[in-house]
Amino acid sequence: MTAKIVSIHSFRGGTGKSNVTANLAVLTALRGLRVGVVDTDVQSPGIHVLFGFDEAHIKTSLNDYLWGRCNVEETAYDVSEVLGPDRPERAQIFLIPSSLNTGEIARILREGYDVSRLNDGFHDLLTRLELDYLFIDTHPGVNEETLLSIAISDTLIIVLRADHQDFQGTAVTVDLARRLETPQVALLLNKVLPPFDVSALGRQLLDTYQVPLAGVLPLSEDMVRLASGGVFCMHHPEHPVTRTLKEVAAGLR
């Protein structure tokens, strides 16, 4: 199969985007696939926590690659342990973390970086690590690297909550993705409170954005309890949230 790039984006922070990314990556890997997860949220990195990856182990990060200090594959860490002992033979998952060093974060904010180098990095990761899927956890909002991620992705998943600011911001992101001709765009409604009329809202979302709703995830007490203590689907394999995420993962091109 041709390697695929999947970007997970949200217009605002706090939508559960990193959680969705980590879970989709794990559920995809569990299908016996090789998966990479890039944390391009260089301003506030965090997805490594979900994989139980100790930041003390970060020798070289995405930042080092962006400054030309190393090759991109040197920034990839095998976190396949998260897949548990019964993982299929080929299943593997690599994490490409951003630096947690405040000096490095400040430098990115101050100087920016060559976004085209990020693009090369994504493609090098796909070939050199023989990945089937590369998941990109983007920074919330719209900036150069999120636009690049959207542009080069085969699939863009926009995570949103049922609130007016998210509805408005998502409209902008969908329009930009359409102009960049991203082949597959889908919405994932997260943190939905129980009495929602999901089907009515789903119809409204489809009418408004003209893109499919990949899934609806309720605000789950179990998810809140796990906090960022792990990848949810591994802790609750039979949970309705996991079942929905599995369907979303299976629907990726």
Added chain:
Amino acid sequence: MTTGDTAELQRLLEEQRRRIEEVERRFESLAKVVIPIGVALLNSSNFQELLEIILLRAMDLCHADGGTLYLCDDQKHLRFAILRNRSLGVALGGTSGAAIPFDPLPLVDAKTGTPNHRNVATYAAVTGRTVNIRDAYDTSAGFEFSGTKAFDSQSGYRSMSFLTVPLANNGGRVIGVLQLINATDPESRNVVAFEPGVEPVVESLSTLAAAALEVCLREEGLRREIRELHVRIDQGKREREVAAIADSDYFQDLQRKVRQMRERS
């Protein structure tokens, strides 16, 4: 010690014994009646069901034949939320689904603009005080019972004793009134006055009821807001924001490069 002293001592001891018994009885009511009702209230999230539990349990507690629970939604009126009368077999409001045909009672006198102290229920609502009336037809208490009397003349009922307790929330704001009618002697089945000793127990129950009703109302409001949420987009803002990004050199360059890349693959 004189005979008089002994008699006085005995009287004091007897009074002390009565007080201890009263405290014990009150404690037992709280432990065996009010707390289990509180638990039942916690387990119900349906508003109509909650109203019914509050009223019926309070009626059981006081052996009352009837009762009404009023709510003051707008701080201007007390509306009849649920009404029950066992001997008449009347069940209106609550889970019965039957509407209550009585008009809401104004909390403020329309003519004078002063708090309405005429009805016992509105008096309890505006003053936050419990009122225990032995006989509604005895005018010495100074309340007007025209509604009650009209109900009685239509139904052949005889409303007599009334215990009216405000339902105040945590901040002391009255959100409703619980009114129990015709306390009945469990043995003789005669209508009697509400025992003053039962008042603090019903007041404790009312505090729990007010808290449960408030939580339920808040949840219902939240649910309604969520259900009625619509996807509304400011299209002008959307177009402006998209244009600001899409017109940038970076975006157009990206668009071109991606198109070439896709054409190649």
